[in-house]
Amino acid sequence: FFDRIIGVWYNIIDLISVFINLGGCRNGGNMIRQSKQFTAIYCRIDNGGNADMMAETMRHQELQATEYARQNNLMPVQVFSDAGFSGNVMERPAFQEMLQQIEAGNVSAVVVYNLSRLSRNTKDVCYLFETLFAPQSVSLYSVQEGNITMRMLAPFSSFLWKGGKR
Numbered sequence: 001f002f003d004r005i006i007g008v009w010y011n012i013i014d015l016i017s018v019f020i021n022l023g024g025c026r027n028g029g030n031m032i033r034q035s036k037q038f039t040a041i042y043c044r045i046d047n048g049g050n051a052d053m054m055a056e057t058m059r060h061q062e063l064q065a066t067e068y069a070r071q072n073n074l075m076p077v078q079v080f081s082d083a084g085f086s087g088n089v090m091e092r093p094a095f096q097e098m099l100q101q102i103e104a105g106n107v108s109a110v111v112v113y114n115l116s117r118l119s120r121n122t123k124d125v126c127y128l129f130e131t132l133f134a135p136q137s138v139s140l141y142s143v144q145e146g147n148i149t150m151r152m153l154a155p156f157s158s159f160l161w162k163g164g165k166r
Helices: 002-021 051-071 093-103 122-133 150-160
Strands: 038-045 077-083 107-112 139-142 146-148
Touching: 038 051, 038 093, 051 077, 051 107, 077 093, 093 107, 093 122, 122 139
Parallel strands: 038 077, 038 107, 107 139
Antiparallel strands: 139 146
């Protein structure tokens, strides 16, 4: 009788192990990352300022975001940086590359220094969250604002557009 129970117990453990390895188990609200996934760190600065100041600001954003990822167990990371691009437009080379990586299922989380680095347009942030981040199970973190959730963005989302149209 006990041999049978132990055999069933081992089968349950095997099933749980498979479930976890497929990324189906939650850990603190985040999916346990699959080996191919990484955290995207996105840095951006516009043209305002001299080249040395811009380089230092980008370096600061990257260091702060990387440290945030390390402290929150969001490793490994890949950095995407756009220097000299406004946050009012979505057509930024590294930003578009990051979005392609998200669509491909390679990104488990995005970390920015602050939300304005992702976009200066709240409507765009809500749109990205609803149409790309949430469907791909990508978490959004800001060094300054913390974990960004749809609950935080929902009041803006319904105010900015109706029926999912931008």
